[in-house]
Amino acid sequence: MIGYVPGHSLLHRAHPYTTLALAGALLLGAFALTRPLEVWLLVVAAAAFAVAGGVLRASARPALLLSLPIWVLLFVLHGLLGADPRMTVGPVSLSVPGIARALVLGGRLTAIVLGFLTALATASPHRLVEAMTAGGVPFGRTFLLASTLTVLPRMRERTTQILEAQQCRGLRLGGSPLARLRALVPLALPLVLGALAEVDEQVLALDARGAAGGVRRTALDPPRDSALQRALRWTLLALVVAAYAWKFWSMRG
């Protein structure tokens, strides 16, 4: 969908934890806010976040592509099929509370998607791994996040090869749902069994690279952190806690 976009913006130069904290605050904040105006102010904040990263165009397009089908479904499910009271717009009868709910849910989704796509575009995976290593995060966690993304294209390529090989042997992918379900087994079995057979080989390779033993690794080029960025991260945490406290307090009232 979108990956890292090289650049020299404020967000590109920021510590990756700061960028992720901003995206995380947008995610948590989106679920804490319940009124259309509040949620759409959060969308504006997400757009400002993208502008600060110089990636508004790069992240807004996929964010819209992802959000648009959800907006359509929200409009149908809540706007058209929602509860009374209703208002008439031209030939269409719309639910008033349904439209308000659709605006909250659609805005929530847009803010979250835009925020995280901006984080993906501005936080380099390499710098993130270096930051995690410098922060003393165990090797296993960095390995899982960074390495799984590299193994996926290989598995996908193997899936395509198995698919073509089985089709050469007469496997049919069409027909009834039951027939298509039966075709799943000859495709999934060789893929998974082949991958399981390689597990020990991969363990040996990792062991040879000194991955075992829990020794703290040294980051070669850790990103710079600053007191200001640390303060910003704590402030974001405090804001999220305050937003939830306000939400629950107003629900009680």
Add this chain to the structure above:
Amino acid sequence: MTLRDLVLVRLGVAINLVIGQIVAALLLPIFLDSVGTILVAALVGPRAAIAVGLVSQVLNAVISGNFSWLPFALVQVVIALYAAAAARLGLFRRFATAVPAGIGMGLLAAACSAPIAYFLFGGVTAGGVTVVTTVLRALGAPLAVAVASASFATDLLDKAISCALVSALLGSLPRTLAARFPALAR
């Protein structure tokens, strides 16, 4: 977690994400996005399976760009714990016990995912589930009932097929390969 567990977790995550590609190629109305989680639960245990579920959810968000689905990570944790318990009871050894175990897993997964879908997303989570929800709502069902019915219908089918597939995978493991996973012998 040992190095072996780490490699298996990575494999489980890749299976979760790639099986989805096969399902899409076959145009099946299911997700099968937990096969890797269930398989690792059976091969290693709950801790590694929980890691598979959580990392899958994060990476799925990274790849698709849709980070709003992150709250569904809770469902992956529940699936991992249930699958580990079912594997310990030996329910994946035979097809006849794997399918009912999958139905139980589907009930549990739907009981967790339906409230998330209803309260956080108003029933709109994209994909086939929302289409079923919309049809039920158009037929006059209250939104909460429509969301719950759609979640239960899709999760029961999805998890029953996932567990049957894992049972087929474990049954096809060559003896030399199966011997490398002591949890299978329990």
